Amino acid sequence: MIPEPFPAPASTAAPPKVPGPAPAAKSPAASAAAGGRGANRLQAIARGEKVEPALHRQVFGEKAVLEIDNFQLWYGQKKALHEITMPVPVGKVTALIGPSGCGKTTLLRCVNRMNDLIDSVRIAGDMRLNGDSIYAPGVDVIELRKRMGMVFQKPNPFPMSIFENVVYSLRIDGIRDRNLLNEVCERSLRGAALWDEVKDRLHDSALALSGGQQQRLCIARAIAAEPEVLLLDEPCSALDPIATGKVEDLIQELKGEYSILIVTHNMQQASRISDYTAFMYLGRLMEYGPTAKIFTNPLLPETNDYVTGRFG
């Protein structure tokens, strides 16, 4: 690991001793004192030990729209998510960050049970959306997915008109009232900051839009069904900086009314737009707290090393 500009005192160069789960650090000074540069979680994980996440107390102060409860996932024999427990606050933007393969996208796709579509997947634990279990036997997955909107990395407008894209979820629910469809279409496109650009060509093909516009269309489509939570999987990765800026501004406007869970590998984006940030590594939740704290003074040295670009 690349050292700090001023290295820690010589006494901490001794190899850290970690017999069992690392203690939940209360302050960076405390974790620095406990066996040098934190009780080294990464080594503990490599040994297959259970490691407690560092949760900032602020995450428990908010009402939660989504409760993730001791959630685990296996792809066949390989365990990809390890005992994840975290509340996702209502009306806020929560970012999931971590290096490739850490499980952030896997976790996101579990929220609306997209992973059901993969045969080899097995889960344990539960998630609750506004108190309703997501994984209990007998849950209607289709109805569940209507309560959530998902936007993917690559914009995926349907090969239809702009109008039909937006109102798709209403159509498949059997709604035919033209006034209602128009109203929902306008409200959603305004909500996605796209109305002014497309209001005169609602019946043109969505595929003719630019990448950034297509992505905002996908967001409009997602919010048309008035979901309880929006799941965004690296929504700006395929966009140029200006389109990215527009989508980020949009996310800021949507929060409050919507709760947003966003996966991003762009840490500056996470620090710009999110209220809370969860750092994941090797399928585990490492640290979770207010974004300002994660990016100024995280509890764990591992989090500090990741956000400063020293690993991952």
Add this chain to the structure above:
Amino acid sequence: MTQFLIRQLDKLKTMILKLGGYVEQSLQQAIQAVETRDVALARTVIAQDEQIDLLEVDVEEECLHTLALYQPVASDTRFVLAVIKINTDLERIGDLAAHLAEQAIFLAEEPETNTALFDFQGSSRRVWSMVKMSLDALVTRDVALAQQVRAADTEVDAAHRKVYRRVEEEITKHPHKVRQLIDLMNISRQLERIADHAVNIAEDVIFMVTGEIHRHDAEDTDQVPSRR
């Protein structure tokens, strides 16, 4: 991206330590000039202040570049912020060392006076040691050492208040010595201010390491403010 940032942070570290070295040397020489009434040495200290001022400007510019070009976060941000603040305190210590050197020249022009009323040796060693300890704490990220610097300031403040009272008494008893007595008073005040800047540096080190801001703590507010 990381390598650019790492190199830049190393550069800042080198520059701030270089500045620290200049300032430590100036302070040491100024103290010596006062003790030995060495006017030539005093003039050297005053001339050296320019290189301290120029380096302070360079450090600030490098910090600005670091923030704008590399957008550091977390511990790196705290490091850059600490460097910006310590930079200012070091430059002020350099100025005060130059003022001390000026006082040395004034004192050398007067007949030797009874400096027993002011333990210059003791006070100056204490203050120089505080400056050195605060810079050592910066290099080794030693919070305990930085806390010692904060604690040492109490004694320096008390010594300065004592000097003020003694000078007051002496001026009424020996009014013809007023110039030297005022010079001694100024020297005591400069040492006390240098100590305050050393405490600032120590507090910035604590912030850099722990992310906690320790300033204006309750224990300090009981103190009678130093008479100037």
